[in-house]
Amino acid sequence: MRYASFLLILFSLPFLYSCDNDYKPAARGANSEILVVMDTTQWNSATYVALQETFGNMILTMPRPQPRFDLRFTGIRTNRDFENIKRHKNVIIVATIDEETIVGQLMRGILSEDIKERIRSGQNFAFPLRDRWYRDQWVLFLSENSDEELASRIINAEQRLVSSLEQVELQRWTSEVYRRGDQPEVSAQLWDNYGWTMRVQHDYNIGADTVGFVSMRRYLPDNDRWIWISWKDDVRNIDHIDEQWINARRDSLLKRHIRGSRDDSHVMTDYRRPIQTRNTTINNKYTWETQGIWRMHGDAMAGPFINYTMYDEDLNRLYMVEYAQFSPRFPQRDFLYQFKSMIRTFRSDSTFDINTYPDFDPFTQVISD
Incomplete structure (x- = not known):
């Protein structure tokens, strides 16, 4: 418990005290790639499948179908793991609101009491953020009271969730083109x-x-x-x-x-x-x-x-x-x-x-x- 609490305090600090965006280094990672932070015990969950069926949905209008985005799932075990996660361009952090895992504790330490109450009451479940740790970064927090509820809301909000990232990606592709x-x-x-x-x-x-x-x-x-x-x-x-x-x-x-x-x-x-x-x-x-x-x-x-x-x-x-x-x-x-x-x-x-x-x-x- 002491180890988890130590991680929780450390993880919370960058959200509470972030420097001006002009001084942040650029996020890394390829366009069209998402790092999904989810405890490894949840990799057979309904939420895992829902993410694959939305952000990872296959584009069939090509001779060789490819996923909409390349999803890389990862858990958190050490401080170094989280430092590496923070550097990526596209990050989704997923846990049920009272989940007793490091990812769940991380999320509760970052979100305000008001946001946590809105999740528990079913008012909101998705919170996108821009440039939180690094420049040109998109981060999405997803949480609900249960795995089944979270999976259902992800599926039902597919268009809005995916569009949130697509607009960021289009700006990146414009710079690249x-x-x-x-x-x-x-x-x-x-x-x-x-x-x-x-x-x-x-x-x-x-x-x-x-x-x-x-x-x-x-x-x-x-x-x-x-x-x-x-x-x-x-x-x-x-x-x-x-x-x-x-x-x-x-x-x-x-x-x-x-x-x-x-x-x-x-x-x-x-x-x-x-x-x-x-x-x-x-x-x-x-x-x-x-x-x-x-x-x-x-x-x-x-x-x-x-x-x-x-x-x-x-x-x-x-x-x-x-x-x-x-x-x-x-x-x-x-x-x-x-x-x-x-x-x-x-x-x-x-x-x-x-x-x-x-x-x-x-x-x-x-x-x-």
Whole structure:
């Protein structure tokens, strides 16, 4: 008991006395990785399964499915264990509120009496924190009265919990994507010619450029990536738009513009594999996000795609922006996350000033589900 109490006091101090964020060192660890702090006796619990089914849920819209986030479970035995935990970018600390484990004692020592009472009364169970110990850090505390109650609440709040981390990850991916620079002259050209723009990564090249359609490509032998943008003016009704319409429209554009090396080959949607469409809002535009797998008609090639169909109500203009990849040797999840950050730099509103681009922060705009 004395040992546990000593740990509890030591663990509590960084939360009570944290220095200014500017002086904190950067957190470590890979993007898309979460360190889950849970006592090892709970690794066969309902809560363990719930975390796997939410944060670790498999993305099936890729040729080789990957988890949404890579979960690494760990317990705590020593002070050094906790010092290592504190350094990570993404940390989830999980225990029932009266759990008699080191993790449970840690949580009770950190949380205020008011927060603990809100957990016991069932009012709240999830508490996300930013930059608690290190800079660019996301920490989530999860607690309830019982394992079954906690698991149920995690499952029911999946979208909100995952979104809390996804928004942080998108900001990180934006920094990573443009770490080596972008092409402001291309962004300005797109704005001047078409009235829309986005930040273009440093090594994408313009390909097709025709009426209502532009494509860009970043070609590497083992990692071929391309983006295309299509738009249509004078669209005054969007009631007809659904997943079926989006994919039919996509296939029509792909057959015309995204062709293979053989005369009869072209990219098309692989309807044999899962396709997922959800509604969201990006930079105040009503948006359909569609993910799936493309295949090459007439050739043995395939890869993931992510499509954003966005409606600009002020301009009565409908946009389609799609990213696709062919990289049979590489995992593809993180590249899709990169494009999710890139699409949030897309702008088409009349108040936008290209002279400030790319200094604006796309994450000051409303991004909601």
